[in-house]
Amino acid sequence: MKHLYLLAPILAILAIFAVYFLIQTNRRPVPHYEPKEEPEVIFDAEEYLRQLKRDHRPFGNRGVHRLLLKRTHQKAGVYLESLEPVMDSIGLEIVNVFHSVMGFEYVPVITSGNDWPYHKKTSKHYENKALDFRIKFLLPEEKKSVVELAKKKLEGRARVIWEKGEMEHLHVELLE
Numbered sequence: 001m002k003h004l005y006l007l008a009p010i011l012a013i014l015a016i017f018a019v020y021f022l023i024q025t026n027r028r029p030v031p032h033y034e035p036k037e038e039p040e041v042i043f044d045a046e047e048y049l050r051q052l053k054r055d056h057r058p059f060g061n062r063g064v065h066r067l068l069l070k071r072t073h074q075k076a077g078v079y080l081e082s083l084e085p086v087m088d089s090i091g092l093e094i095v096n097v098f099h100s101v102m103g104f105e106y107v108p109v110i111t112s113g114n115d116w117p118y119h120k121k122t123s124k125h126y127e128n129k130a131l132d133f134r135i136k137f138l139l140p141e142e143k144k145s146v147v148e149l150a151k152k153k154l155e156g157r158a159r160v161i162w163e164k165g166e167m168e169h170l171h172v173e174l175l176e
């Protein structure tokens with residue numbers, strides 16, 4: 001019992017070894033995918049309206065396109081510059097659907113336009129007539145509402161598909 005005073009330093013040394021061991025374990029080269037951080041965009045409705053008044057009159061195709069870019073967030077690498085003008089309007093209607101389900105502050109993310117090389121060959125993405133929107137982080141009931149509302153809104157004009165699985169997203173393509 002007289003060596004009890006040694007207990008504290010021994011415990012301290014053990015704790016240091018434990019931390020060291022944990023750090024080492026974490027250093028193992030585990031292949032691991034680091035998703036790109038997307039800067040958070042806060043949509044300011046009033047600023048947006050001011051800008052709209054200032055810059056976007058008259059409001060042509062390019063104006064609608066800029067509006068879509070402004071009201072969405074685009075995943076890195078997404079190519080929308082040749083998007084069919086009608087898809088800009090359809091995209092904005094989808095934005096509106098997101099707003100009615102998620103609130104006006106919500107900024108939807110476009111995850112694909114004419115860019116990703118793995119869509120099927122005949123995909124409308126390669127004709128600039130399709131857009132993908134991110135829905136995987138929504139709650140199940142929010143996803144359901146977004147899909148249903150989008151389908152209802154775009155009936156006869158665009159096909160809305162809820163792609164499920166690992167690459168879950170909302171696919172919207174022009175009907176011709």
Ligand SMILES: [Zn+2]
Nearest residue numbers: 130131132171
């Ligand atoms: Zn798609």
